[in-house]
Amino acid sequence: MKTKSLIESLLFISGKPLSVGKLSEILKKDKQEIETAAEELMAELNTEAKGIHIQKAGSSYQMATNPQNTYIVKDFIKSEQTGELTKPSLETLTIIAYRGPITKAELEQIRGVNCSLIIRNLLIKGLVEAKEDREKMATTYNTTFDFLRFLGLNRVEELPDYEKLNSNENLKKLLEKDSAGQAEEAKTNEE
Amino acid sequence: MKTKSLIESLLFISGKPLSVGKLSEILKKDKQEIETAAEELMAELNTEAKGIHIQKAGSSYQMATNPQNTYIVKDFIKSEQTGELTKPSLETLTIIAYRGPITKAELEQIRGVNCSLIIRNLLIKGLVEAKEDREKMATTYNTTFDFLRFLGLNRVEELPDYEKLNSNENLKKLLEKDSAGQAEEAKTNEE
């Protein structure tokens, strides 16, 4: 009973196929028990009324949407890709343009809200790209070449008042202050 | 029936919270029908035996693992989410959770302290979200999915003594008495 629920959680979170062997290793249960539970779970889920099914390939299991619902999944993905940008998205895009390469943490300090979903959205639309910054040990974001070309620019430096806006004093102060504050908070958290 | 299965597929595929509005847009069904189906689905899934639960924050739904399976899932994805929060942050979060949607002025009324910076930090951490309340002409705050995830809850109503603290008579009086002057202040502060 419990095994079935655990398998369901793991298949859900992993997003890729998990073999009976791997499941048995994580759950510390023998393969026979895993397989029985997985088959039971599969029988339970793979009905017309369920939105999530389990697929089996070889000895691996994977979660997927009910094939009958595929059309709606496609609609959803399309809806993610189209549409004008919301005000928060535009704001984020602009900050990345003027201040890129910029980390998610810096972006959030400037905007004062969590930006995970917005960044994801900008990435999907090809307006922004991510890069690993080894020095900062963090992912940084930049506007894409495609987007600059769309604006009729060759480089971000050609954005109006780039010099002045890029090196704004308040911006500098805020980022300095917050990195100091965060370091302190991190310290107290460790205690 | 079908709607329930479609919602289940969409929540599974999206990997982020979906609002009733967004679901109704994609499925081309009215909000009332969406909400009824979503609540039914939630009731069906949120049992001990299931590996996948549905959480609700505000008017949005998201899929997540059953909190009872956390110990095994945590090992699997090696999550470093430790949930360390400072005491003032927790206090503020508690009030927002029980009383949200709540304005900054109301929050400060309860805590007796200026809360601008704490709210900002909670917004950045994604534990709290802001919304414009047109009626109150002020920004109101609510807890998010990330906050629920920390607590292992599916909705704020599952908080201990929620009914009591949410509808505290004294508090209502206190906030009403004070709301006229403070709402205005909040407006100017929030911009």
Next chain:
Amino acid sequence: MSYKIKLEQFEGPLDLLLQLIEQEKLDITELSLAKVTFQYLEYLNNEKDIATEELADFLVIAAKLLLIKSRLLLPQLEIEDEEGIDLESQLKIYREFYEASKVLTKMIGKKKFLFPRERMVIRIEKIFNPPKTLTAEKMKEIFSQVLHGLEVWVNLPQEVLIKTISIKERIANIQSMISQQATLRFGELLRSTNSKTEIIVTFLALLELVKQRTITVVQESVFDEIVIKRLSGEEREVINENPL
């Protein structure tokens, strides 16, 4: 006796007040608030860890406490309650959420976190899709607005600092006023004040002077008139056993 207050680390003025009341094993009433008023003020005066930007909040509550105390001390003195929120119910409500936050802390401690899927199952192919009406000029506008909005956050602590400095200046003024007279009744002192802020500043100045052993304050019992006496040089040498 002199108050040696040992408190857990407190967060904010209401937290401090609640701890003082609980330490004395009192219920939350106007009377108890009046009883812990001096302890609160003394704590405020001695505590060096209160950040400047938080001090203003502590002073607001101090003002409310002093208002209660003054009203009980001098019923004939009609002091208007400007904000109409009584500290007693505010503190009661605060306590409820304070208790709730302890429960939440325990819940978080159990680490029964939930996990959503981080990524979409189906990889979305990136299709370049720019917002059609966006121009470079418009981006400049948006970014300028963002920068403008930062002003508040960058200058926040400074504003509070200015507020606090002005309070300190007023304390200094009152200090010099008191030191020019040998004996002063507290009621007289209060009558010369116009606002709540001035009342609290008066109290704080008194405390400061008591600490410096410039004056001594005599009060027969909790609700009696407070008499302020300037100490001579020799008297200052004597350790003041009963400052308040």
